Amino acid sequence: QKEVEQDPGPLSVPEGAIVSLNCTYSNSAFQYFMWYRQYSRKGPELLMYTYSSGNKEDGRFTAQVDKSSKYISLFIRDSQPSDSATYLCAMSEDGNKLVFGAGTILRVKS
C-alpha cells in the first residue's frame, strides 16, 4: 500500500462546476498537507498549504484536512478551463521530506 493514495482520474467537468479532489494516507505522523498544481510540461506550483487539521480557503479554492480519517480534500468552486491541470497532494511529517500522491488529472470543458 502506498503511503499516499490519489485517484489519477482523469476527472472531466463542465465549466462552472464544483470540483472535489481527494487523497488518503496511512502515516498518522503527517502534519503538513499541501496541494500542488502542475500544468503540462511545467513544474508543480504550490496551491494550498495546511498545517494539521482544519479548513483553509483562498479564493475559489478550499482545502480540508481530516486527520482522524486520514483524508484530505481540495474543492474548486466555479471551475474554469484554466484550472485544467494535474493536482498533486503532498504531505510531510517535518516539513522537509514531502511525500506526493500520484496526481489527479482535471479537465474543465468550456
Next chain:
Amino acid sequence: DTAVSQTPKYLVTQMGNDKSIKCEQNLGHDTMYWYKQDSKKFLKIMFSYNNKELIINETVPNRFSPKSPDKAHLNLHINSLELGDSAVYFCASSQLAGGPYLYFGPGTRLTVL
C-alpha cells in the same frame, strides 16, 4: 526573473553515457532538492541539501551523485545511464523557516535510448 532554473530542459542520450543536470535558485533559500517524476506522474524525492550539506538521500542508485557547490546551486550527475532513468527530473528549493513550500524548476526531460 526565474526563481528556480534548470539546464538543460531536454536531454536525449544513449545507454551507458554520463550526463549532468544543473540547477540554480535565486530565492535565497537554504534547502534544495532533486525529485524524479516517472511516466505515471509520480513525484519522488531523491536528495535534499541544506546549506551545501546532504540531509536526505533516498534509496537511489550510486550512479546518481548530487553536488552542491554553494547554497544557490545543486547539480545532479548520472553515470552509466540506463533505460529506467528516463523521467523528468525536477529541482526545487525551500526556506524551511517559512514552512514546507517547495518552489520547483521547469524540469529536465531525460530520455535514455
